[in-house]
Amino acid sequence: SGSQISVIYVFHLFERISITGFADLNLENGTDDRWVIEPQINYMMNETFDLVLETRYNEFEDANNKLDGFGIAGGIKIKF
Numbered sequence: 346s347g348s349q350i351s352v353i354y355v356f357h358l359f360e361r362i363s364i365t366g367f368a369d370l371n372l373e374n375g376t377d378d379r380w381v382i383e384p385q386i387n388y389m390m391n392e393t394f395d396l397v398l399e400t401r402y403n404e405f406e407d408a409n410n411k412l413d414g415f416g417i418a419g420g421i422k423i424k425f
Contacts, residue, residue, distance in 0.1 A: 379404035
């Protein structure tokens with residue numbers, strides 16, 4: 346068992362472009378601490394839709410030789 350330290354962030358770079366995301370440090374008892382980090386770049390198209398480019402690094406997956414701890418995805422965020 347362990348604990349977690351988390352940071353959630355928003356950086357407004359321009360009127361329509363921001364970087365948002367989180368960084369979690371998982372403090373594990375008896376084993377290595379592990380990071381899960383997920384930043385995303387957001388482009389505000391209008392009040393309802395954002396284009397999003399997201400990356401992720403997961404040290405839990407990276408520690409498994411059958412998995413890749415890195416990922417990238419694009420999408421559309423719908424705001425209600």
